[in-house]
Amino acid sequence: MxxxxxxxxxxxxxxxxxxxxxxxxxxxxxxxxxxxxxxxxxxxxxxxxxxxxxxxxxxxxxxxxxxxxxxxxxxxxxxxxxxxxxxxxxxxxxxxxxxxxxxxxxxxxxxxxxxxxxxxxxxxxxxxxxxxxxxxxxxxxxxxxxxxxxxxxxxxxxxxxxxxxxxxxxxxxxxxxxxxxxxxxxxxxxxxxxxxxxxHTSNLPKANAxxxxxxxLKARQVINDIYIDDKVKDYIVDIVCATRDPEAYKIQAKDFIQLGASPRATISLTLAAKAYAFLKGRGYVTPQDVKSIGMDVLRHRVTITYEAEAENKTSETIIQKIFDELPVP
Missing domain, CATH: 3.40.50.300 (P-loop containing nucleotide triphosphate hydrolases)
Structure with a gap:
């Protein structure tokens, strides 16, 4: 390996x-x-x-x-x-x-x-x-x-x-x-x-090709081959499942979540973590890669309840709680 x-x-x-x-x-x-x-x-x-x-x-x-x-x-x-x-x-x-x-x-x-x-x-x-x-x-x-x-x-x-x-x-x-x-x-x-x-009113900087x-497209092919250990794959699945049923992971957030992340979130989190590892020059994904990109993948996929809004909680605070309390492999 x-x-x-x-x-x-x-x-x-x-x-x-x-x-x-x-x-x-x-x-x-x-x-x-x-x-x-x-x-x-x-x-x-x-x-x-x-x-x-x-x-x-x-x-x-x-x-x-x-x-x-x-x-x-x-x-x-x-x-x-x-x-x-x-x-x-x-x-x-x-x-x-x-x-x-x-x-x-x-x-x-x-x-x-x-x-x-x-x-x-x-x-x-x-x-x-x-x-x-x-x-x-x-x-x-x-x-x-x-x-x-x-x-x-x-x-x-x-x-x-x-x-x-x-x-x-x-x-x-x-x-x-x-x-x-x-x-x-x-x-x-x-x-x-x-x-x-x-x-300035003219000669503003421009980016060149x-x-x-x-x-x-070649980089995407390489990203497909980036290695993810089974433990990291399980960690990604646990994160997404915890947004749907936090009590199963002993996280006290059930009253604040109306709708958890979809299976599309699992796919997106995996691909984004691979791309993040690629930018860092690595051919494998670490749990920290998943945590680094996870908020951007999940913040719009977790719908909070009125009770959460009443307590000034956002989807970000709930996702951060999941990241903080879920065991990292």
Missing amino acids: NTGISAINAAVQETSAFVRPLFSELGKVIIGQSYLVERLTIGLLANGHVLLEGVPGLAKTLSVKSLSSCLSVRFSRLQFTPDMLPADVIGTQIYNPQSGGFTTRRGPIFANLVLADEINRAPAKVQSALLEAMQEKQVTIGDQTFKLEEPFLVLATQNPIEQEGTYPLPEAQVDRFMLKLKIGYPSRAEERSILDLMA VVTSDQI
């Missing part, structure tokens, strides 16, 4: 060579926010969609646009608004009076990297237009189904739900995001650097 892990380690070292240039190029445009940049890369490597939540002005959109500039892939941006229609996302069929037939006009979803900006400003039927594309990597328009090109990734931004003019995302859609990131304010030193870099889609 050691020989196998050594070979995987060597493959990881070789195929992850693009990571440092990628982070370096993004660092030209984005000051700080290393957590955001790392997690966006994990989503890209693990083939998982990412939801970014934070108040306006925290470089959410800039980060996604800069990431697309670093990759040699097709990019499209969708600005979600309350009057938007599903056809504005996936496309529609247009009647041609000359031929008497219909032609298909493809929407902006037909790209490799799709930025769904302020996704929670659109009503549920528009948000739901993304569901088939996000899960099956295909789009149905009329009676035709079109496969989407790989890599395909939806990176969505949303303002906090309490803000004016926002709609909560449907649970089915939220569950399709591998990671949900909560973006905070930069430090004072970072804010000062942002001022120096961005307080340093990674190809072939490199990303």
Whole structure:
């Protein structure tokens, strides 16, 4: 087994060579926010969609646009608004009076990297237009189904739900995001650097292409081979099961959890932990990798009760309690 892990380690070292240039190029445009940049890369490597939540002005959109500039892939941006229609996302069929037939006009979803900006400003039927594309990597328009090109990734931004003019995302859609990131304010030193870099009316810094889609797809192949011990697999399953039935693990949180994480969370946590290990240059997953990425995978998949809200508890505090009290292999 050691020989196998050594070979995987060597493959990881070789195929992850693009990571440092990628982070370096993004660092030209984005000051700080290393957590955001790392997690966006994990989503890209693990083939998982990412939801970014934070108040306006925290470089959410800039980060996604800069990431697309670093990759040699097709990019499209969708600005979600309350009057938007599903056809504005996936496309529609247009009647041609000359031929008497219909032609298909493809929407902006037909790209490799799709930025769904302020996704929670659109009503549920528009948000739901993304569901088939996000899960099956295909789009149905009329009676035709079109496969989407790989890599395909939806990176969505949303303002906090309490803000004016926002709609909560449907649970089915939220569950399709591998990671949900909560973006905070930069430090004072970072804010000062942002001022120096961005307080200009022209010649703003731009990221250049340093990674190809072939490199990303090759990295995904290597990530599939990253080793996870059976004990770590059991630990991942125990974490997810503890969000559904905490009492079975002697964790006092049953009254605070209305709905636990789905089996999709188990798959996402495993893939994200593998991608995290890949970024750290390792060919195997440790329990710490699972804990490091676990909050981002689970925070949007655990629904809390009114009792939890009354006691000012959030899904994060409950998940952290599970991480703290569940035995680590």
